[in-house]
Amino acid sequence: MYRITLDETALYYPGDTKNVLLDATLNVELNTAGTLVFTCPKENPCYEKFFNRKSVVSVYRGEKEIFTGEVREQEKDLNQNKKVVCAGLLTYLADSIQPQKEYHNHTPYQLLEKFLNIHNEQVDDRKKIHIGKVSVTDPNNSLYRFTNFETTLEAIMGKMVDKLGGYLKLRREKDGLYLDYLRLEEMGKMAKQPVEFGLNLLDYTENLSAEDVTTALIPLGKELESENSKNEVLKKYTDITSVNNGKNYLVSTQAKSAFGWVCKVVRWDDVAVPENLLRKASLWLKDNQFEQTELNLSAVDLSEFDLDFETIECGDRLRCIASPFGMDRVFPVMRQSIPLQKPGEMKIVLGSQTRRSYVQSSHNSVQSLREESLATRKIDNERVQSEINNIKAQMNITSGGYKVTEYDDSGRWLRDLYMDTPDKNTATKVLQVNMNGIGGSHNGFAGPYNTAMTLDGMVYGDRIIGHSIDAEKLSVSYTSQVEKQISNAKQEAISDSDEKLKSYYTINEVNTKFSVTDRKIESSVETVNQKLEQKNGNYYGTYTPYSSNAPANSWTSRSEKLNHVGDFFFDTQTGYAYRYRVKRDCLEIKFNSNCRTESANYDWVEVFYESDGKIHVLPKLGGADIADKRIFVPNNTFWLYFRSDGSSHDYYGFKIDAIRKSSSRQEIQDSLAVLPNDAGNIIELSGSNYPESEHDPYQDNTRKLWRYTSNESLDSYLEFDWVRVSDKDIQAAKETADRAISKVSIVEDSITSMVKKGEFGSFMRQNYNSFLIGFNESSNYVQITAGQIGLYNGSIDSDSRRAVFDQNGNHFYRDGYYVGKIGTNQWNKDDSHKGLVFDLSPEGKYMAFAQKESSYSNSYNTMLCFSRSGSIYDEYGLHLGCNFYAHGFKVINPQWEGGFGTTATIHYVQVLEVDEYGKVRRWGENGRMVFKNGILMDLTFYN
Structure with a gap:
């Protein structure tokens, strides 16, 4: 169990109704600070208590603190929920700068201690970090390093970790923060099971x-x-x-x-x-x-x-x-990603290399070359100074040599020779100056001349001391070295990115793999594939895209926004992908719950509409999925096509309950098409006359085409936004399924063996979470989590949720609405009085007992109903749909529409006989009527 605190105050606790977070994910990696990302709803008591670069968030597994970080970013979404990003406290080391300084003959412990001391001199007390355990060593324990205005984190990583290896581990103790620098074998534990x-x-x-x-x-x-x-x-x-x-x-x-x-x-x-x-x-x-x-x-x-x-x-x-x-x-476990509310979806990466982004790799390459250049320059300067001193010493000689000048046959000057003897045939050291240049030899006049400078600009020598030789070539060499390292870093990062993002480009493979599965999955993958084909461009960033930030905030006109529909934005920090979409005003078509055809492959319904002079078609509807289906059409006129084949069946067909304007704009997933030409005359309908097939069963070999026109008016306004796509999740599900299939035979044999040995029950208990995860991933109808069971109508989303069973009762949903529950409760005046209750939520409009009169009936008739005003009945209250029989029992204290009614006893004279002239001949004097609340309770009269 994971819990989260904010400045030592409870921020998230599993099962708590107030301290709630959404999508809390912890990402940790060796030699990095790690991140915690979550969404905080407005109802959380800590909603207003987040302060960037001040608030401290901690994650606990049980009682063990596994992450401590500082709030760095917070951004509100359209629902005013805050997306909060926290960075681990190791980032404190990026808040200080190491000055220009040289370090000689230091052990790793000594060097790290000096880096931290300089850091602590610059930062607040809460950011001070003390040296902890250091087990990484240098073979000679005599490190030579220099710093040049890097951050402390860059200095530690670049001067120590990258060169000596090892791993950084930040600990939070009662008296402050401690930084350990350890070998891998001291970082964590060794798993007992290979x-x-x-x-x-x-x-x-x-x-x-x-x-x-x-x-x-x-x-x-x-x-x-x-x-x-x-x-x-x-x-x-x-x-x-x-x-x-x-x-x-x-x-x-x-x-x-x-x-x-x-x-x-x-x-x-x-x-x-x-x-x-x-x-x-x-x-x-x-x-x-x-x-x-x-x-x-x-x-x-x-x-x-x-x-x-x-x-x-x-x-x-x-x-x-x-x-x-x-x-x-x-x-080693290099990286770990933990969805804190779904730890069963945790992922780890085993490896020995820490990946770097293109920018980070390029920066490190340039920084490394800069340091190498500074070190080389320092060594060269020392060498040059040494050579200057040597030359000075050689030039300040006190003993001389011999100069010989030679001429050609015409008497013109040929050369000057400066030698250690007067005879060039016996001299060892010779410096010759002639019309072509200057040359020096330690091998006599005959040479070879190992040092020379010629008039054509060439300089020869065994060693060249200095920095002015062919500066252009040296800069080209330096540039080539930089470009090569940056190119390597770029290629490495691109390869890394390809591995991370390749699931976005393998949708056709998903299509093939899933073609034999449930049609809904196949349909959703087809949709993602279609959207991928529409994309115009890809964008990248380390944030969630909205219309208010880049790149969409630069798309101003309607046509420009439409041109970008289908573009993708990749959040490189989370790995999430988002697609730019457009939503329109639509008609909502609601199909009856009895709808059913043999299969969407054989007997189906298709809806066509016109937009921008082109005919578009929505995905086929049929089989059991058409029951209660809601679809959206962005036009107040559309065509509905019904087609059945010749196979016999006994299915209901289709019926539409309602066609009305949708309460919200919708994204439409369609494709271009042409109207069917095999249906004969088009049937025109409007108003409350909806297209409908024959029922129980519908006819074989049917081809019908209706054109329906609504009285509703649709707005032409277009709404644009980014939506996170799920094709990566589908890819992950596909890979999980492939692995599961490859292991089926092994698992079958293992389970058979366990059943024979009586160990299966123990195995189930030990692998409870794994079975739940596997079951949930494979079912589109039932989801089991700790404490509840959810029932869905073929898709795991809020619109398809039908019921949830938990400790509070049986909760019921319809098309995204929470209707109510059946459960137990207690009387608030005396909690010893328990009872069974039927609770209707505010989103539920009526509660009814209904019956279907026969198997041929098209609907259920209400027998007894509680209705809110303006729902099934106009009046608020209980309504009868049949006779009410009391069977001799009392109806106590009724109130009629006009009030409680009259309670009285009326005595009267009853006329018993009248003659032919209208004169009373005989009467009874003791007639009586007794009323109570307007009901005649007793009557005395004469026959």
């Missing part, structure tokens, strides 16, 4: 294929030196022949049997001992060759490997074995 893969290893990784696997290895060590090595064209290297039965290669037997002979050469230039080379090669073959591999596992996967996913944390280590690949490697 994870064993087969050939299905490839299902869990995106950056490894069978083509990447090496099954045989030729290891080469240090270059061997020999007397003739300088003259040999092919060099010799240390190998393993002497310690490997005369073979210079190693083979992974299991991998070779699975993938064949795939050989590779790997070099270790610093290894000169064959035994050490053999050890390194063996380790590489089963371990290090998978160094770049990343494994993506979900909570369901971990449960299948008998691992408790709720106890796994970033920094923990899992031993992963894949015998067909020859792999036996310990992988």
Whole structure:
């Protein structure tokens, strides 16, 4: 169970009715601060208590604090809910700057301590971080580093972590924050249970294929030196022949049997001992060759490997074995994403490399080159100064040499020679000046001249000291180096992005995989595919797109907005994708609950409408899905086409209950089409006359086309917004389904074995959450979560929800409305009085007992109904739909429409006989009528 606090005050607690958050997701990664993202509704007591760069949010698993962060961003959506982004407290280190300074002969502990001391001098007390445990070492414990106005976080990562390895871990103790710098084995715990893969290893990784696997290895060590090595064209290297039965290669037997002979050469230039080379090669073959591999596992996967996913944390280590690949490697948990309200959907990434974005990689490349340039410049300056001093010493000589001038046969000057002897044939040091330049030799006049400067601009020398040689070429070299590193970073980031986003571009594959599943899934994937085909452009950012921010805030005209309908925006921080859509005023067509055809593939209803001079068609309706269906048409005139084949059946057909203007604008998912031409004459309808088929059953081989015109007027206003698309979720579901299918036979055998041994009940209890997750992912009608069961009408969304059973009773829904519940309650004046209650919610308009008179009836008739005014009945109250029989029991204290009625006793004289002239002959004097509340209760009269 996860809970969240804001400045030590409860922000979220599972099951609480007030401290509620939506979509709370924790993302943590080694050597990063981590993030917490959630949406806070207005009803939360902490709604107004978020302050950027001040409020501190903590996440607890049970009583253990697993994340502490600072509120960095908050943004309100259209419903005034706040989307809040929190960054881990490690980002405090980005708030301070390291000055220009050199550090010599420091251990990692000493260097980190000095970085933190400088940080603490600049920040508030709450942001101060003290040095904790440091287990990362340097081989010589004599680090040489310098800083040049980087942030403290950049300095620690660039000067220490990137060069020495290791991992940063921030701890919050009672007396403040502590930063540990640890080796991997000290970061977390080692899982007791190894994870064993087969050939299905490839299902869990995106950056490894069978083509990447090496099954045989030729290891080469240090270059061997020999007397003739300088003259040999092919060099010799240390190998393993002497310690490997005369073979210079190693083979992974299991991998070779699975993938064949795939050989590779790997070099270790610093290894000169064959035994050490053999050890390194063996380790590489089963371990290090998978160094770049990343494994993506979900909570369901971990449960299948008998691992408790709720106890796994970033920094923990899992031993992963894949015998067909020859792999036996310990992988750390590098990244972890936890939906806090749905921990069963947790995902982890196992690997050894921390991914970087294009911008981050480019920045690091430039920063590295800048540091390298500064270091090189410092070394060069020292060297130049040394050479200047050396030249000065050589120029300030006190003993002289000899100068000889030579002329040609015509007496013209030929050369000047400056020598250490007067004879050029015996001189060793010679400096010659002639018309072509200046040259110097330590080998006498005959040369060779190792130092020279010629008039054509060439300078020759064994060493060139200085910075002015061909500056243009040096800058080109530097630029090329920068461009190469940035290009590599870009390619790496693009590859990374492709892996993250590739689910957005594989919808056709989803189409194929899901073509044999429920038609609703197939239909929804078709819709996403259609929208993908309409897209004009992709946009990227680290935020949720709205009409008020980029890029949509620059689209001003209606035509420009329409041109961008179908564009995609990718939030690179969350991985979510959003599509730009348009919503229109529509007619809402409500089909009767009895509607049913044989199948949408054989007998169906289609609705056509005209827009911009073109005919559009909505998706087919049929089968059981047409019952209670609501569809939307953006025109007050439309065509309805009904088609049936020749197969016999006994289904109801279709009937429309109502056609009215929709209460809200709708997005329409349609396609271009032409009107059917096989229906004969078009039937014109309007008002309350709706298209309708024959019933119980409808006729075979029907082709009918109605044209309906509504009296409602539709607004031409268009509403544009961004909507998050679910094709990535569909892709994830597809991958989960594929993995599940591949394991069916294994699971069947395992369950059979467990049933025979009587262990199945225990297995079910241990894997309760996994079964629920798998069940919920595979059902479009029933969803089971802790404490409740939900029933749906073929789609897991609010419009299709029909009932929810929980501790408060049975709750009922209709088309997104909460109608009411049947449950238990107690009298508020005496809670010892319990009872069964039928509760109608404010969204429910009536509560009725109804009956269908016969199987041929088209509807149910109301027998007894409570109705709100203006609903089934105009008057508020209980209404009868049949006779009321009291069977001799009293009706007490009735009140009639005009009041309670008269209560009185009336005595009267009853005329018994009259003669022919109208004169009373006989009468009775004791007649009496007794009334109570307007009802005649007693009567005395004469016969």
